[in-house]
Amino acid sequence: MNFFQRISNLLKANFNDLISRAEDPEKVLNQAIDDMKKQLHEAKSRVAIAIADEKRLLQQTKAQQASTDEWEKKAMAAVRASRDDLAVQALAKKKECEAAALQFEQQHGEQLAAVDELKRALTGLTAKIDEAGRKRAVLVARVKRAEAQKAIAETLSVAGDRSAFSTFERMSEKVDRIEAEAGASLEVAAMGSGTHDDQLAEKIRQLEAHPVDDELAALKEKMGLLSGGAPARGALGAGSTDREG
Secondary structure, three states, X not given: OHHHHHXXXXXXXXXXXXXXXXOOHHHHHHHHHHHHHHHHHHHHHHHHHHHHXXXXXXXXXXXXXXXXXXXXXXXXXXXXXXXXXXXXXXXXXHHHHHHHHHXXXXXXXXXXXXXXXXXXXXXXXXXXXXXXXXXHHHHHHHHHHHHHHHHHHHHHHHHOXXXXXXXXXXXXXXXXXXXXXXXXXXXXXXXXHHHHHHHHHHHHHHHHOHHHHHHHHHHHHHOOOOOOOOOOHHHHHHHHHHHHO
16 A cells, blocks of 8 residues: 555645746646656556456465365265275365465455455545646646736836836926927017017008098198298297187
8 A cells, every 4th residue: 555655645745835846837737747647557557466366366266165175076986985095185185275275265355355445545546636637727727827917016016116207207307398498489489470570560550541641741731831841930820829719
């Protein structure tokens, strides 16, 4: 049973420890399952040998029992032939066969019990290997999930790094400054463009005001202010007298 104990110890190996020590846990687990299957194949071979031994012991037991019966018949034949001397020898052979048959029968019983125990152990071993296969699938899934979580954690760690955020903040400030400078440039350009437009508008306004200037010139001419270059006192006085009257 030491052989099956060794296999049982193999099956009880800590898979989580394998995962922590292995670069590729899935590969290690697959190798462990392959090793178990090899052990199972060896166990089946040993059980088959044990069964063969049990059958051979059974045959030997039956053979010795048959010899015992045969020597008894020979002893009886010798007695019938009045050959007691031969009958005694035949009975001695019978006794030897009986002793051998008893030993083989005892060995066969022990071997039969061992075979039954080996069969049960083999059935249990097969079930454990099946369980190990299912556990391997679960562990591999856990490993992959852990690897994915680790990758996500590393990504979040990079995203949470203050140096990375400071880079964004610095670039944001630079963009704000560039936008402010561009806005100031546009405002200055707009101011220069507005002055020129104001001057142009004033000129157009002056052109539109010429009819009023013409009326002023006509008024001055009527008042005699444009003929001699200076108004006559009489005219001005008359104008004043008229206004006073």
